[in-house]
Amino acid sequence: MSLPNEQDPDEIALPDIGKLTGSLAQRVYEALRTAILAMDLPPGTILRKQLICEQLGVSRSPVTEAITRLAGEGLVEVVPQSGSRVTKFSMSEIHEGAFLREAIELAAVAKVAAERTEEQLSELTRNLRLQALCLEDNDEAGFYREDQRMHELIFSFTGYPKLNTLAAAGWLQVNRARQLLLPIRGRAQEAYEEHKVIIEAIRARDPEKARRAMRKHLSRLVTRLEPLIESRPDLFD
Amino acid sequence: MSLPNEQDPDEIALPDIGKLTGSLAQRVYEALRTAILAMDLPPGTILRKQLICEQLGVSRSPVTEAITRLAGEGLVEVVPQSGSRVTKFSMSEIHEGAFLREAIELAAVAKVAAERTEEQLSELTRNLRLQALCLEDNDEAGFYREDQRMHELIFSFTGYPKLNTLAAAGWLQVNRARQLLLPIRGRAQEAYEEHKVIIEAIRARDPEKARRAMRKHLSRLVTRLEPLIESRPDLFD
DNA sequence: CTGTGTCAACTAACATGTTAGCATTCCAAA
DNA sequence: TTTGGAATGCTAACATGTTAGTTGACACAG
Numbered sequence: 001m002s003l004p005n006e007q008d009p010d011e012i013a014l015p016d017i018g019k020l021t022g023s024l025a026q027r028v029y030e031a032l033r034t035a036i037l038a039m040d041l042p043p044g045t046i047l048r049k050q051l052i053c054e055q056l057g058v059s060r061s062p063v064t065e066a067i068t069r070l071a072g073e074g075l076v077e078v079v080p081q082s083g084s085r086v087t088k089f090s091m092s093e094i095h096e097g098a099f100l101r102e103a104i105e106l107a108a109v110a111k112v113a114a115e116r117t118e119e120q121l122s123e124l125t126r127n128l129r130l131q132a133l134c135l136e137d138n139d140e141a142g143f144y145r146e147d148q149r150m151h152e153l154i155f156s157f158t159g160y161p162k163l164n165t166l167a168a169a170g171w172l173q174v175n176r177a178r179q180l181l182l183p184i185r186g187r188a189q190e191a192y193e194e195h196k197v198i199i200e201a202i203r204a205r206d207p208e209k210a211r212r213a214m215r216k217h218l219s220r221l222v223t224r225l226e227p228l229i230e231s232r233p234d235l236f237d
Numbered sequence: 238m239s240l241p242n243e244q245d246p247d248e249i250a251l252p253d254i255g256k257l258t259g260s261l262a263q264r265v266y267e268a269l270r271t272a273i274l275a276m277d278l279p280p281g282t283i284l285r286k287q288l289i290c291e292q293l294g295v296s297r298s299p300v301t302e303a304i305t306r307l308a309g310e311g312l313v314e315v316v317p318q319s320g321s322r323v324t325k326f327s328m329s330e331i332h333e334g335a336f337l338r339e340a341i342e343l344a345a346v347a348k349v350a351a352e353r354t355e356e357q358l359s360e361l362t363r364n365l366r367l368q369a370l371c372l373e374d375n376d377e378a379g380f381y382r383e384d385q386r387m388h389e390l391i392f393s394f395t396g397y398p399k400l401n402t403l404a405a406a407g408w409l410q411v412n413r414a415r416q417l418l419l420p421i422r423g424r425a426q427e428a429y430e431e432h433k434v435i436i437e438a439i440r441a442r443d444p445e446k447a448r449r450a451m452r453k454h455l456s457r458l459v460t461r462l463e464p465l466i467e468s469r470p471d472l473f474d
Numbered sequence: 475c476t477g478t479g480t481c482a483a484c485t486a487a488c489a490t491g492t493t494a495g496c497a498t499t500c501c502a503a504a
Numbered sequence: 505t506t507t508g509g510a511a512t513g514c515t516a517a518c519a520t521g522t523t524a525g526t527t528g529a530c531a532c533a534g
Contacts, residue, residue, distance in 0.1 A: 059489040081495040096397040107340035160333040296519045318525040
């Protein structure tokens with residue numbers, strides 16, 4: 001296998017690692033992960049351990065561990081005895097991630113709809129009101145944050161802590177690709193309406209309705225990603 | 238956090254790594270994983286890097302990487318600056334793994350039922366006939382192998398290669414705990430009947446029926462694990 | 475007997491030296 | 505011009521030395 005050097009800048013844009021906490025390996029991991037997801041390290045970028053070491057002021061050990069973990073998540077490809085680079089997008093991986101996410105989240109929302117407590121319901125409706133507030137203020141970023149929060153709430157209400165982690169792992173490629181999309185006018189409002197239906201189904205303790213509503217909600221994004229393979233073929237393999 | 242040394246044998250039963258292929262880290266990983274899943278390293282066992290290094294004749298690097306990977310799978314706990322040990326069972330983790338597996342496999346079997354080709358169907362029915370043969374011969378091990386194979390086939394027919402990996406990861410704790418159960422007489426026959434229903438649903442291209450049949454099939458095992466927490470409390474935390 | 479502080483032994487985490495495999499380059503021969 | 509192969513420069517993989525934090529035993533005071 002080969003590693004054609006698509007580009008090799010002498011400087012890489014990496015967040016400062018001093019502000020993070022935890023072990024060095026953990027901090028390096030987060031720094032690289034953030035940079036990859038923000039497309040500061042675009043797909044195809046070759047990762048030079050030595051360069052990263054110098055720039056962050058650490059030795060190769062924590063950098064190696066960080067890259068190993070990123071490879072486990074599918075964000076980095078390691079070619080034995082040769083090199084590592086940021087993975088390109090692959091439409092089939094995106095579809096697989098979306099399928100996985102859908103499988104997990106549909107099961108989660110059905111379980112929550114069946115077993116929810118009053119407390120959980122009021123936390124969800126409170127979150128929904130926050131979303132409405134963000135919409136009124138045209139606060140796109142805030143809406144995105146609360147959107148994400150709603151999904152996390154649903155996962156946490158299942159009582160299964162690792163579910164959110166795994167769903168996020170599957171969703172990772174989708175999220176990375178989403179950075180390339182411009183926000184569509186009116187999409188937030190549309191998403192809000194879909195959220196309302198989901199939470200209404202949870203309120204009514206109707207698992208099947210919750211599943212249907214969630215499925216509809218999730219299917220939106222992937223279809224919007226399809227055109228990317230035409231407009232940015234350099235990012236796919 | 239503490240690491241009370243539940244037991245510290247001078248010798249650990251580890252498979253020879255000479256017969257395996259791939260990098261040293263990979264071989265050490267497989268050796269440890271096999272030993273843990275076979276309960277040769279029971280829950281609570283403290284892993285001494287140095288000892289493992291000496292016994293396998295390798296340095297600490299590949300052993301460290303192997304343990305890191307096992308920690309990522311949840312088979313090993315690492316206490317910072319202190320030590321590592323084989324994780325004990327936790328009924329909530331088992332439930333979570335089963336939930337995850339169910340979510341993924343129900344989605345998979347529904348997709349396969351909806352989209353299956355004639356070729357795929359005949360591969361499944363061929364597998365089913367193999368199962369019947371094993372039953373006739375009272376070949377429990379063979380039946381278990383073909384059982385597993387059937388689930389792998391279903392995953393692979395979705396066209397999503399990582400699905401099987403993730404479902405297996407979720408199922409890991411369940412499988413480990415299953416080692417403790419004695420095979421129940423007649424269970425294989427029962428499982429075979431359930432498999433027949435699943436494949437019949439796939440033949441009929443009936444996703445909903447396939448889901449129901451698969452759900453019934455999967456739910457069997459977890460309930461059988463429940464009593465373990467009473468009979469072997471030392472393995473739980 | 476009980477709680478507390480010191481200290482020794484152990485560990486993971488980190489740093490760094492070494493080895494070996496792959497790819498690219500470039501030059502020479504056909 | 506093309507091909508093939510030796511040399512070079514890169515890398516991951518592995519080995520090993522160093523550092524610093526945690527545990528747990530033991531002595532000692534209350």
